[in-house]
Amino acid sequence: MGRFGKLVAAAAIALAAVTTAQAAGEQAELKKVSLPHMNPFGSYDFAAVQRGLQVYQEVCAACHSIEFLAFRDLNDTGLTPPQVKAIAAEYTVMDGPNDDGEMYERPAEPKDRFPLTFPNEQAARAANNGAYPPDLSLVVKARIGHENYIYSLLVGYADPPADKELADGMEYNPTFPGGQIAMAAPLSDEAVEYADGTKATVDQMARDVTTFLAWVSEPTLVxxxxxxxxxxxxxxxxxxxxxxxxxxxxxxxx
Ligand code: HEC
Missing domain, CATH: 1.20.5 (Single alpha-helices involved in coiled-coils or other helix-helix interfaces)
Incomplete structure (x- = not known):
């Protein structure tokens, strides 16, 4: 085999490997979501960011941390400093040591970061049937398909086709590579009640929390x-x- 022949053979093998990997991945095509900040000259829809924050706090935070987000960052979403202070005060953080050398709990302040949902990965897995709910700080950047992937995942739950075998504790979601995911569908209609009167459909909450997570992953986009x-x-x-x-x-x- 000449040099060119070897090159062609190598390329063919690589291609075959990629195709089988995709077949094993069994991933449905992503739905395309159109959010204002995804346009080349667009900016974040901060009303949506604020609604997404509410969805995160009331639904996702039960399992997922956002370790890189500080309360004062929320000042950039259009919330006023007193509002941010009030949001922080709903949380408790560990501080110290004090003069006696002891750690103590106090209400969070704007300078603090959102407290972790679980103290470590082991605790997170133990609470989730062995699966690890990843930190959501950078997840929009980290996943292929970015916003489209997160949105498609959240709205992608469905009844499994008859020939699909699901492992114990797994849910059918064709957006997730392999088609089964250890996260139960987190959103259902009216899961939250929006202060601005927006109707909380699954689709709406998925868009809002995706916008929020996009902002968290790149606050300085604009x-x-x-x-x-x-x-x-x-x-x-x-x-x-x-x-x-x-x-x-x-x-x-x-
Ligand atoms: C009851 C716990 C729970 C709740 C509530 C929850 N998740 Fe999850 N999430 C998980 C677990 C567990 C995994 C890991 C799934 C796996 O690896 O199969 C996960 C995985 C994910 C992933 C990563 C998928 C991937 O490609 O790796 C994203 C993104 C995500 N969740 C977003 C959310 C959002 C947004 C919310 C709120 C609307 C939410 N989750 C609510 C438990 C939860």
Whole structure:
């Protein structure tokens, strides 16, 4: 086999491996969700971020932590400092040591991070039938398909087809690679009651919590985009100027 032949053979093997891996993964195509911040010039819908925070607090936080989120970060979502303070005060955090060398509990303050749901991975697994509910701080970035994946996963629960064998304690969800997941469908209609009167359908809550988790994973998205636009405008003006300078410098040389 020549060098080219070997290359082709290697490529064929790699392709076969990828295809079988996908077949074993049995993952349904993701639903496409359209959220304002997903447009190239879009910004977060902060009303949705706030509703998503409520869904996280009242539903997801029973199993999932968001370890990188501090209460004061919520000031950037349109909540006022007193509102943020009130949200923090609903939580208890461990502090210390005090002058006697002892750790003590106190109400959380805006500077604190959201307390962990479980103290460690073992405790989380023990409470969830051996499965680990991952921290959601960066999950939108970490999963292939990003927002579309998280949304599709949350709305993707269905009755299993007759020929699908589910392992003990597993639920059918074709969005999850392999088609079965250890998380029971977390959302059901009216699972929360939104303060702004929005109707809490599964679809609505899935969009809102996905928007919230996207914001958690990249709070500075809007600033980054604005900076990008400024840089491009600067480069355009700079190019025009340099072109004019070039014309002037070369004007006498023809
Ligand atoms: C009763 C506990 C529980 C609740 C409530 C819960 N989850 Fe989960 N979640 C889990 C467990 C357990 C897993 C791990 C599943 C597995 O590996 O099979 C998981 C996994 C996930 C994953 C990762 C899937 C992947 O690709 O690895 C995401 C994203 C997720 N949950 C989001 C949420 C959101 C958003 C909510 C709230 C609307 C929520 N979960 C509520 C227990 C829970």
């Amino acid at each position: 600033e980054r985009r604005q900076l990008g636009i400024k840089v491009i405008i600067f480069l355009v003006i700079f190019s025009v100027l340099m072109y004019a300078v070039k014309r002037k410098v070369w004007a006498d040389l023809h």
